[in-house]
Amino acid sequence: MKIITINREYGAGGHTIGRAVAEELGVPLYDQDIIAATAAEMHLDVSQVENSEEEISRTENIMRHITPISYEFKDYLFEAQKKVILDLAGKGPCVIIGRCADIILRDAGIDALHVFLYADQAHRAAWVSRHLHTDDTAEIRKYMKKQEKARKAYYEVYTDHHFGDRHNYDLMLDSGRLGYDTCGKLILTLARA
Amino acid sequence: MKIITINREYGAGGHTIGRAVAEELGVPLYDQDIIAATAAEMHLDVSQVENSEEEISRTENIMRHITPISYEFKDYLFEAQKKVILDLAGKGPCVIIGRCADIILRDAGIDALHVFLYADQAHRAAWVSRHLHTDDTAEIRKYMKKQEKARKAYYEVYTDHHFGDRHNYDLMLDSGRLGYDTCGKLILTLARA
Numbered sequence: 001m002k003i004i005t006i007n008r009e010y011g012a013g014g015h016t017i018g019r020a021v022a023e024e025l026g027v028p029l030y031d032q033d034i035i036a037a038t039a040a041e042m043h044l045d046v047s048q049v050e051n052s053e054e055e056i057s058r059t060e061n062i063m064r065h066i067t068p069i070s071y072e073f074k075d076y077l078f079e080a081q082k083k084v085i086l087d088l089a090g091k092g093p094c095v096i097i098g099r100c101a102d103i104i105l106r107d108a109g110i111d112a113l114h115v116f117l118y119a120d121q122a123h124r125a126a127w128v129s130r131h132l133h134t135d136d137t138a139e140i141r142k143y144m145k146k147q148e149k150a151r152k153a154y155y156e157v158y159t160d161h162h163f164g165d166r167h168n169y170d171l172m173l174d175s176g177r178l179g180y181d182t183c184g185k186l187i188l189t190l191a192r193a
Numbered sequence: 194m195k196i197i198t199i200n201r202e203y204g205a206g207g208h209t210i211g212r213a214v215a216e217e218l219g220v221p222l223y224d225q226d227i228i229a230a231t232a233a234e235m236h237l238d239v240s241q242v243e244n245s246e247e248e249i250s251r252t253e254n255i256m257r258h259i260t261p262i263s264y265e266f267k268d269y270l271f272e273a274q275k276k277v278i279l280d281l282a283g284k285g286p287c288v289i290i291g292r293c294a295d296i297i298l299r300d301a302g303i304d305a306l307h308v309f310l311y312a313d314q315a316h317r318a319a320w321v322s323r324h325l326h327t328d329d330t331a332e333i334r335k336y337m338k339k340q341e342k343a344r345k346a347y348y349e350v351y352t353d354h355h356f357g358d359r360h361n362y363d364l365m366l367d368s369g370r371l372g373y374d375t376c377g378k379l380i381l382t383l384a385r386a
Binding site: 182193 | 309311313357359363364365367371375382383386
């Protein structure tokens with residue numbers, strides 16, 4: 001059985017699908033847990049790590065090009081997180097959600113099944129609506145756009161790859177059209193092959 | 194059972210995988226056949242259609258921006274091919290390879306399972322090497338690059354979508370990493386669902 005990495009668009013159900021796959025395989029799911037482990041690694045409070053989680057804001061992205069020196073904390077955080085991910089992967093089969101685990105494992109020569117999940121705007125907006133407990137379309141749109149951009153920037157700053165580049169994944173699934181269950185089943189088929 | 198469209202990078206095994214899926218499902222595979230049907234539709238010789246098949250050269254692409262008027266024949270050809278694809282889709286379940294069938298069917302409101310196949314440079318080069326009966330790396334590289342660009346340009350000129358945009362597909366598979374057989378099996382699972 002293999003390690004599975006799941007990268008995903010915001011609102012495409014990555015956590016839900018990843019948890020179902022991990023439960024079915026009886027292997028650990030690493031998602032939010034990585035934050036706590038990273039905090040421990042750096043002797044920091046979880047809240048200090050959570051605030052800089054898998055996001056790079058537009059302002060920060062621009063500032064990085066002007067004053068690269070001012071983002072050292074975030075970069076140390078990434079390195080600590082990378083160490084945590086490699087440690088976890090070293091323990092055996094698991095499912096890791098996001099956090100550039102695809103490129104981190106590949107660069108370290110660790111074999112894994114790399115999955116990318118996406119969905120159209122409407123499906124992802126429905127997820128965000130449930131997540132934020134709001135039906136305000138403008139609010140949902142604005143929030144999604146911000147999250148999408150921040151996640152994309154984080155990935156691209158730390159991996160030097162384009163976010164969602166198909167050549168980094170064994171398979172890419174539209175969780176909106178196929179449904180979460182079908183996505184989970186397809187991943188399981190490959191994980192067990 | 195659904196209509197299946199397969200779009201693909203050059204050398205990613207689209208035809209082979211598509212044929213296996215069609216045989217397994219007992220439905221027709223439309224690939225080169227579309228050329229003959231299009232020729233008949235336009236009362237042309239097959240050779241006249243074959244030469245303008247699913248490719249737009251670099252020169253043509255540049256010229257199109259300068260003198261759009263000079264490519265009318267090719268555009269008529271595309272319209273005839275579109276009609277052929279819609280006629281074939283109207284007959285029932287089938288597998289259609291390339292030729293912008295994904296967008297043609299979607300724009301016509303016809304439901305289908307849309308698949309995109311890709312593979313890394315090395316896997317595709319191995320396919321091209323067998324296809325051209327040569328081991329000359331430079332020749333293979335040059336040929337691939339030309340084919341890739343021509344196919345991409347054709348798709349983008351006629352559909353107004355980016356070639357390989359994940360949001361146009363239900364699933365995208367790395368046929369190099371997963372293998373042709375596994376890709377076929379995953380497509381069959383979805384086609385039968």
